[in-house]
Amino acid sequence: MTRAWILPVLLVVCGSLVATTLVVRGFPGAAVPLLLMFVLLAGLNSPLVFPRSIGAVEAQRRSAVDGRPIVYWRPGCKYCLRIRLGRSAHRLHWVNIWRDPAGATEVRAANNGDETVPTVVVAGRPHVNPDPEWVRAQLSPST
Structure with a gap:
């Protein structure tokens, strides 16, 4: 914290x-x-800017149920700010890798050992620093 x-x-x-x-x-x-x-x-650059983070395990469980993407992020990341998506941000599952060791492990596994964020996982497939428009397109209208 x-x-x-x-x-x-x-x-x-x-x-x-x-x-x-x-x-x-x-x-x-x-x-x-x-x-x-x-x-x-x-x-x-504070944790206050992003929606409430949850743990990686909980995010994966919720994503499996509702199909929403998971965003692995950390405070101070200017690219994470870019992907915040305004009102659409609450439709994603956010995992702060500085607060959740399992989240940091997931990001390192997806990025050859690096903690590169944002890493967005859609349908189990990680995407590193994707375009915010692409992320918006991944959000189904029902979520």
């Missing part, structure tokens, strides 16, 4: 330090937008 928050916390701390330095040097007008930018980046 804590590993997922390292990047967002570092972004807020760095932004705070830079903003404080700017205020001390007499540039408070520049400090505010800069701090807001760092906080926004922290939010985008």
